[in-house]
Amino acid sequence: MQRTDLVSAGILFVAGLAVILWVIPTYVTVGMQTDGDLSPAFMPYVAAVLATGAAGALFVARLTPNAADDDEPPLPLESWYFIGATTLIFAVTFVLMSTAGYLYAGATIIAGFMMLARANPKAVVVTAIALPITLWVLFSKLLGFPLP
Amino acid sequence: MIAGVLGAFHPINIAFIMLGVSLGILVGAIPGMSAPMAIAIGVPLTYAMNPVSAIAFLLGVHKGGEYGGAITSILINTPGEVSSALTAIDGYPLAKQGKPRKALMMSLYASVAGDIFADTVLILSAAPLAILALQMGPAEILGVLIFSFAFISSLLGRSVLKGVFALSSGILIATVGLDIESGGERLTFGILDLQDGVPLVAIAIGVLAFGEVLVQVEEYFRRSIPDTEDIQIKIGANKDDYLSWQELKGCLRAILRGSVIGTGVGALPGLGASVAAFLAYGAERRASKNPEQFGTGKLEGIAAIESANNAVIGSSLIPLLTLGIPGSATAALIVGAFLIHGITPGPFIFQKNAEVVYGLFASLMLANLVNLVIGNVGLRFFTMFLAIPRKIILASTSILCLTGAYVSSGSMFGVGVMLIFAVVGYFMRKLQFPFIIFLIGFILGPMFERSLRHTVILFDDPMVLVTRHPLLPILVAMGLYFAWRGIRAKRSPDAVLSQAAAEE
Numbered sequence: 001m002q003r004t005d006l007v008s009a010g011i012l013f014v015a016g017l018a019v020i021l022w023v024i025p026t027y028v029t030v031g032m033q034t035d036g037d038l039s040p041a042f043m044p045y046v047a048a049v050l051a052t053g054a055a056g057a058l059f060v061a062r063l064t065p066n067a068a069d070d071d072e073p074p075l076p077l078e079s080w081y082f083i084g085a086t087t088l089i090f091a092v093t094f095v096l097m098s099t100a101g102y103l104y105a106g107a108t109i110i111a112g113f114m115m116l117a118r119a120n121p122k123a124v125v126v127t128a129i130a131l132p133i134t135l136w137v138l139f140s141k142l143l144g145f146p147l148p
Numbered sequence: 149m150i151a152g153v154l155g156a157f158h159p160i161n162i163a164f165i166m167l168g169v170s171l172g173i174l175v176g177a178i179p180g181m182s183a184p185m186a187i188a189i190g191v192p193l194t195y196a197m198n199p200v201s202a203i204a205f206l207l208g209v210h211k212g213g214e215y216g217g218a219i220t221s222i223l224i225n226t227p228g229e230v231s232s233a234l235t236a237i238d239g240y241p242l243a244k245q246g247k248p249r250k251a252l253m254m255s256l257y258a259s260v261a262g263d264i265f266a267d268t269v270l271i272l273s274a275a276p277l278a279i280l281a282l283q284m285g286p287a288e289i290l291g292v293l294i295f296s297f298a299f300i301s302s303l304l305g306r307s308v309l310k311g312v313f314a315l316s317s318g319i320l321i322a323t324v325g326l327d328i329e330s331g332g333e334r335l336t337f338g339i340l341d342l343q344d345g346v347p348l349v350a351i352a353i354g355v356l357a358f359g360e361v362l363v364q365v366e367e368y369f370r371r372s373i374p375d376t377e378d379i380q381i382k383i384g385a386n387k388d389d390y391l392s393w394q395e396l397k398g399c400l401r402a403i404l405r406g407s408v409i410g411t412g413v414g415a416l417p418g419l420g421a422s423v424a425a426f427l428a429y430g431a432e433r434r435a436s437k438n439p440e441q442f443g444t445g446k447l448e449g450i451a452a453i454e455s456a457n458n459a460v461i462g463s464s465l466i467p468l469l470t471l472g473i474p475g476s477a478t479a480a481l482i483v484g485a486f487l488i489h490g491i492t493p494g495p496f497i498f499q500k501n502a503e504v505v506y507g508l509f510a511s512l513m514l515a516n517l518v519n520l521v522i523g524n525v526g527l528r529f530f531t532m533f534l535a536i537p538r539k540i541i542l543a544s545t546s547i548l549c550l551t552g553a554y555v556s557s558g559s560m561f562g563v564g565v566m567l568i569f570a571v572v573g574y575f576m577r578k579l580q581f582p583f584i585i586f587l588i589g590f591i592l593g594p595m596f597e598r599s600l601r602h603t604v605i606l607f608d609d610p611m612v613l614v615t616r617h618p619l620l621p622i623l624v625a626m627g628l629y630f631a632w633r634g635i636r637a638k639r640s641p642d643a644v645l646s647q648a649a650a651e652e
Contacts, residue, residue, distance in 0.1 A: 001580075008579050012313065019320075029332040037605050040327035040334055043597045047323065050316035058309040074578045082366045083571070090567045093550070098560050102551075109550055110543040113361070117368035119539040127543055135551055143196055145555045 002065045004073055009059035016052025024048060085116055102147040106132030152506030155200060156514060164201040165511060168208025169518045170526070175209070176216020176232075177530045178541055183213020184478050185357035189548050191349050191484050192555035199489040199504050204511035206482050207461060211263055211519050214421065214458050218255035218450075219530060222248055234425050234453045242445035246389060249527075253391040254447050255454045256523040258403050260516050262455030265407035266414060266462030267512045270469075274498075274505075277470040281495040286602035287613060289471060291623030293596045296417040298627030300585060310581045318589025319596070321346055329601060341561040349484050349556035350565040351590065352477070355583050358549045358566065359573020361542050366574075368539065399451040402432050406452035410459025415466045417592060420476040420584065421457035428456030462512060468493050469505065473595060477584055480591040484556075 028041040089112035097105035111128040139145045155161065168190075175186040186209050194202035217232030222239035235255060242251040297315065301308055324335045325345030336342040406428040413424035432452035433439045442449050464479040472494030474480035486493050491501050498505055553566035576583040603620075607613035614621050 047316045047320035054313040117539045
C-alpha cells in the first residue's frame, strides 16, 4: 500500500498543481460581482489548494512505511486489465444508448459485466435479453419514463 | 396539520410505504447491496409520486434497508455496508450457535425501536427548531458547517490526509457550474450541460452504487472469491431459537443508548449510520459488565448497533427540515426528491408546505409499523433472495444504475457523469479514499460557500461579526477541539473503528 499511496499521492499532487495554475485561471470567469463579495474563483482555489496540499502531505507521510502496510498492492496488473475492459464496456454502452437505444446498451452492459465476472454463458445470454426488456417495459410502459 | 396526517393514511401512500420497506429489506438483504445504493437508484422513480409518498417511499427503503443489511450480516457474515458489518460481529456467532432467528428478531425490534425514538424526537423538535433556525443567519450556518467538517475529520484517524483530500475534492467538483452570485462560469469547459453543475443523483449512483459493483465484479474477475456461496445457516432449525421477552427486556438499556447516540449523530450534518453504529457499539461495550463477551454472540451488541443505525434515519431529517442541511449522504439524496416536487427543505417548509411535513411525520411512523410487520412475516421470503447468484445481482444493479442515471437527468449527460464517477468510486475504494466524505463535500460545499460569501458581504469587521453572532466562534472552537482530540486519539481502538466508518 505504501508504494501505491506514493504513486497516487504524486499523481494527485501534480494534477492539483495543474488545476491551481492552469485550469482555474483559464476556466473560471468573473461575472457581475457584488461589492465586498469573494471572487467566484475563491472557493475553487481553496478546495484545490486543500486537496493539493493533502496529496503532497500524503506523499511525504508515506515516504516512511508503517506497520499496517501489506505486501499485496491494491491495483495489480489484473486490475488494470479489468479497468481497461470496463472502460471499453462503458464506451460501447454509451454509444449504443445514444444511437441504437436502451435495449442494446442494457444487453451490452449486462453481458459485459457478467462475462467479466466469469458467469455461465447461458446465464449471460438469458439475463442480457430478459432483463433489459423487462426494465424497458416497466419504465417506459408502466411508470411512464420513456427510455431511448 | 390534520389534513397532512390524514393524507398519510391514504391507501396509495400506505402502498408506497409497504413497497419502499419491502424493497429496502430486499436490497439490504442482498450481499454487496445497501440502502443508500437503492435510494440513489430509487430517487428518479419518485417523479410519478406525490411529494409525501415519494419521501415516505425513500425513507421506507432506508428503514427497511438497514434491517435488511442485518439479515445478510447475521446469516452469511457478508454485510452490504459498514454499519451492517458491526452487526455481524455478534450476530453471526449467535447464528452459528443455532440462534439466527433470535439475532434477526433482536435486530428487527431494535431497528424499529431506534426508528420510533428518533422519529418522535424529530416530530417534537423540528417545528420549535425551525423557529430557532429562522433566527439563524449565514454566520450561524457557516459555524454549523465548519463544526461538521471538523467533527468528521476527528473521526478519520490515520486517514486524515486522505479524508481532507476527499472532502476538498468533493467541494471542488461542487463549484462546477454557473456562480449563483456573479453569473460567471466555473469549470464548465464550455459544456452547456455543466452550467447547472454536476448532477447529484448521477454522481451518487456512480460513486455509491456502480463503484461498488465494479469492485465486486473485479473480485470474480480475479477469482478472489468462490463462484457459489451457500447459506449454511437455516432459520427455524432449532426449536429454542426465538427471542424471549426476558431477553428483549434485558436489552432495553442497550436499545435506548443506541437510539440516543444514533439520534444525536444523525442530527449532525455530514455523519451517518456507520458512525452511529460504531459509537453505539463502543459505548455499549464500555458500559457492559462483561465487555469480553462482545463478539461471541452478545444480544446487547446487536441491539445497540441496530437501534443506532436506524435512529439516524429520522434524526438526519432534523437539520434537513430546519436548516435545509442534509444530515447524511442519504438525506442529501432525499433533498433531490424534495426538489423534484418543488419543495425546498429548510425553516420555511413549515410555513409553505406544512401539510407535506406533517404527512411525512405520519408516514414515518407508519413505515416503522410496516417495517415491524413485514420484517417479521416476510423473513423467510427475504432470505430466499440470498440464493440468487451474485453475478446476476451485480448485472441487474449495473443496468438499474444506467436506467436511474438516464431517468434522473433525462439525457445521456447524466449517464456519462454516472459512468465517469463509477470509475472514480472504484478507485476511491481501491486506494482507500473515503468516498462518503467525498460525497459529503460535494453536497455541503455549495452551502458552505454560500454562507461564507454572505457572511463576508454582511460583515466587514470581524469583531462586529463575533460580537453579534457569538455562535460562529463557539462552533468553530468546538470543531477545532474535536478535530484536535481526534487526531491525538488516532491510536485508540475506537478511533480506528471510527476511521473505518468514515472510510466505509
